[in-house]
Every structure is written in C-alpha cells, then in structure tokens.
Amino acid sequence: MSEYRLYCFGESGNCYKAALTLALSGCDWEAAFVDYLGGETRSDSYRQSMNELGEAPVLEHKGERITQSGVILSYLAGQTGKFGGSTDSERREILRWMLFDNHKFTSYYATLRWLVGIDRSGDPEVHKFLRGRVLGAFGIVEKHLRDNAFMLGEEPTIADFSMVGYHYYDEETGVDRGTFPNINAWAKRIAAMPGWQHPYDMMPRRASL
Amino acid sequence: MSEYRLYCFGESGNCYKAALTLALSGCDWEAAFVDYLGGETRSDSYRQSMNELGEAPVLEHKGERITQSGVILSYLAGQTGKFGGSTDSERREILRWMLFDNHKFTSYYATLRWLVGIDRSGDPEVHKFLRGRVLGAFGIVEKHLRDNAFMLGEEPTIADFSMVGYHYYDEETGVDRGTFPNINAWAKRIAAMPGWQHPYDMMPRRASL
Numbered sequence: 465m466s467e468y469r470l471y472c473f474g475e476s477g478n479c480y481k482a483a484l485t486l487a488l489s490g491c492d493w494e495a496a497f498v499d500y501l502g503g504e505t506r507s508d509s510y511r512q513s514m515n516e517l518g519e520a521p522v523l524e525h526k527g528e529r530i531t532q533s534g535v536i537l538s539y540l541a542g543q544t545g546k547f548g549g550s551t552d553s554e555r556r557e558i559l560r561w562m563l564f565d566n567h568k569f570t571s572y573y574a575t576l577r578w579l580v581g582i583d584r585s586g587d588p589e590v591h592k593f594l595r596g597r598v599l600g601a602f603g604i605v606e607k608h609l610r611d612n613a614f615m616l617g618e619e620p621t622i623a624d625f626s627m628v629g630y631h632y633y634d635e636e637t638g639v640d641r642g643t644f645p646n647i648n649a650w651a652k653r654i655a656a657m658p659g660w661q662h663p664y665d666m667m668p669r670r671a672s673l
Numbered sequence: 674m675s676e677y678r679l680y681c682f683g684e685s686g687n688c689y690k691a692a693l694t695l696a697l698s699g700c701d702w703e704a705a706f707v708d709y710l711g712g713e714t715r716s717d718s719y720r721q722s723m724n725e726l727g728e729a730p731v732l733e734h735k736g737e738r739i740t741q742s743g744v745i746l747s748y749l750a751g752q753t754g755k756f757g758g759s760t761d762s763e764r765r766e767i768l769r770w771m772l773f774d775n776h777k778f779t780s781y782y783a784t785l786r787w788l789v790g791i792d793r794s795g796d797p798e799v800h801k802f803l804r805g806r807v808l809g810a811f812g813i814v815e816k817h818l819r820d821n822a823f824m825l826g827e828e829p830t831i832a833d834f835s836m837v838g839y840h841y842y843d844e845e846t847g848v849d850r851g852t853f854p855n856i857n858a859w860a861k862r863i864a865a866m867p868g869w870q871h872p873y874d875m876m877p878r879r880a881s882l
Contacts, residue, residue, distance in 0.1 A: 587802070
C-alpha cells in the first residue's frame with residue numbers, strides 16, 4: 465500500500481491539482497477511482513463517509529481523510545516541505561492565488577467545460593455568461609505572467625499546481641486559449657517539471673475501466 | 674490614525690467579511706471608501722497600486738497591503754490570536770470552509786444578488802442557473818448546521834465570518850431564505866456577538882456620501 469491514497473477521477477481538474485502535486489513532490493501515492501459521472505459523490509454514503517460537500521478529490525494519509533483541493537495542496541506542502549513558500553508573505557501570496565483560483569479562475573472555466581465539453585447541457589446564455597467571466601479571470605493571470613515565470617516569481621509553488629489544474633484538458637469550451645500566450649508558456653514550464661504527466665495518464669476514468 | 678485601515682464599500686459582502694472580523698476581534702480600525710460602483714477598481718491605477726485582481730477589500734496594516742478576504746481573515750486571526758482555530762486540524766477545517774465559501778457558497782449568491790438585486794442585469798437563464806447553484810451550496814451548509822452551532826462546532830471562527838458575509842443584506846435574489854432555518858439561526862448567533870453591526874452601519878456607501 466502506498467503512503468498516500470487519492471480518491472479521484474481523471475476528468476476532474478480539481479483532482480488533478482492534487483495528483484500533480486503528489487507527483488511533482490515525489491510522493492509515494494496511488495489513485496482510487498471515484499465514479500463521479502456515475503453519481504457516486506451524490507450518494508448519502510459518499511457524503512457521510514468521504515466528503516459532506518459531495519466532491520472529489522479526497523486524500524487519505526495516516527488514517528485521516530482530507531478534502532478540498534486547496535487544503536490538500538497546503539497539507540502536502542507542509543508534509544513534504546516543497547512548493548509551499550518559505551515566508552509568511554509567500555504563504556499569504558499562495559493562499560491569495562488559490563482563493564482566486566477557487567473563486568474565479570478554475571471555478572468558471574471548469575463549469576463551462578463541464579456544460580459545453582462533457583455534459584453538453586445548459587442554456588447558451590449561461591455559456592456566454594461563464595465565458596465572459598473566464599475571459600476576465602484569464603486576462604488577470606495572463607497579465608501577471610507577463611513578468612513572472614510562475615505565479616510567485618521564479619519558482620513554482622502549489623498556487624501554480626492549483627491554477628494549472630484544468631489547462632491540459634482539450635474538451636471544447638468555446639474559449640480560444642491561443643489568445644493567452646503567457647498562460648500557455650507557463651503551463652509548458654510546469655509540464656517540463658520532472659514527474660509531470662497528463663491527467664488522463666495519472667488518474668482512472670470511467671471510460672477506461 | 675487607526676492601526677488597521679480597510680479599503681471597502683458597504684454593498685460588498687466580501688468587504689464585510691473583513692470589517693466584521695475586525696469588529697468582532699476588537700481591532701482598532703477605520704474604513705476607507707472604494708468607489709466600486711463608480712468604476713474605481715477597474716482603473717489602471719487601482720490595479721497597479723491597490724490590487725491587480727481589481728477587487729476589494731484591501732487591508733492596510735504596518736505599511737503592507739493585503740488582499741483577498743480569506744487571506745485578510747487568516748492574517749487577522751494570526752495577528753489577534755482570535756477565531757483562527759487552535760490545532761492543525763482546526764486550521765485545515767477553517768480553510769476547507771473558506772475555500773468552499775469562495776468556490777460555491779458566497780460566490781454564486783453574491784453574483785446572483787449583484788445581477789438581480791443591484792445591477793438589474795443579466796439573462797433570466799443565468800439567474801436560474803445561479804439560483805440552482807446557490808440552493809445546492811445552501812443545502813450543504815443547512816445540513817451541516819443542523820448539528821453544529823457554528824461551522825467548526827461550538828465556537829465561532831473566521832470560517833463563519835467569511836460564510837455569513839452576504840447574509841444580512843436584503844436585496845432581492847429570488848432565493849427564499851426562509852427555507853433555511855439553520856442558516857438563519859446561525860446568522861442570528863453571529864449577530865448576537867459583541868461588536869456586531871450591519872454592513873451598512875460599518876462601511877461607507879456611494880449613496881450615503
């Protein structure tokens with residue numbers, strides 16, 4: 465049995481944030497499949513025993529279960545001593561970007577991808593609304609990365625691993641990502657790190673079982 | 674001059690989260706008006722000198738400026754030693770709820786209130802979409818508060834002050850808050866704490882200037 469077990473599914477960029485951090489930190493970990501698309505996270509038993517928020521990922525370590533990707537990434541940084549910043553000011557900066565990620569950057573993009581590229585549901589007006597929010601959030605990060613190799617400057621942190629979570633998926637969203645060259649270059653820098661893998665190569669999927 | 678200065682505006686529940694934490698922690702603080710409704714946060718000068726994310730609140734303390742409500746609340750808990758939890762496990766639990774708040778709880782509700790109750794804009798399909806998300810997030814918290822006086826149990830923490838941020842506003846949203854009795858009782862418990870005030874009594878508004 466591995467030291468860490470991550471309950472996850474391949475389509476989830478939020479799960480990928482945790483998987484990527486485990487991999488880039490050199491942790492001994494294994495993936496356990498959560499059948500989100502089959503409704504597992506909406507069941508009473510999942511909400512009672514795994515996560516009352518009905519979400520994945522869930523990280524199991526030393527008999528404890530930790531939920532919410534931002535908490536998992538902070539926990540891993542604490543355990544491994546890697547990618548978590550070294551001063552109070554850096555840790556605040558990491559938290560700032562992770563909150564922004566959950567609030568606006570990943571949040572709208574992941575929902576848009578789900579509706580347009582996977583579930584093929586939702587009203588076109590909703591897609592348009594989400595696309596507008598995505599472009600606003602992407603614009604802020606594009607500008608920030610003009611002068612920074614990573615979100616905090618020269619070195620990657622868990623803020624990057626959180627924010628890049630949905631970047632390597634190719635499902636349709638109607639957002640032209642070619643118009644964000646700094647974001648694309650940043651994602652390539654992360655993909656060049658030792659241990660990096662594509663989400664579909666790291667985590668099980670319903671289609672592949 | 675007060676020890677803390679909070680750049681804020683009354684209509685913002687995200688600003689209120691910080692104002693409320695300052696007040697309940699007994700801090701010496703003052704409010705400085707940000708003219709969000711007049712476009713101040715969208716200006717280049719605001720983004721350059723105050724917050725590149727173009728958001729309020731911004732907290733000024735000892736010559737430093739701190740942004741993002743969740744970072745400000747964590748910073749204040751660190752400074753005052755109040756409401757921040759006392760173990761690693763409690764701090765993780767606080768972070769978990771603050772991330773959920775930014776991702777789903779405040780996030781959708783604040784956007785819905787903005788579109789429906791203040792700006793009177795947006796497509797009805799977008800309102801319907803947001804209302805569905807709000808009901809999902811509210812349902813999770815309603816259930817959690819059935820057995821807990823506050824989010825972490827018997828004692829209030831900054832997770833509560835973050836999550837309650839939009840509760841005391843009365844602008845229309847189309848969500849019937851009467852159907853969430855546990856959330857209402859929890860908000861009343863917070864409003865009974867010494868130092869509590871309504872957001873419109875704590876922070877300047879454009880209309881009141």
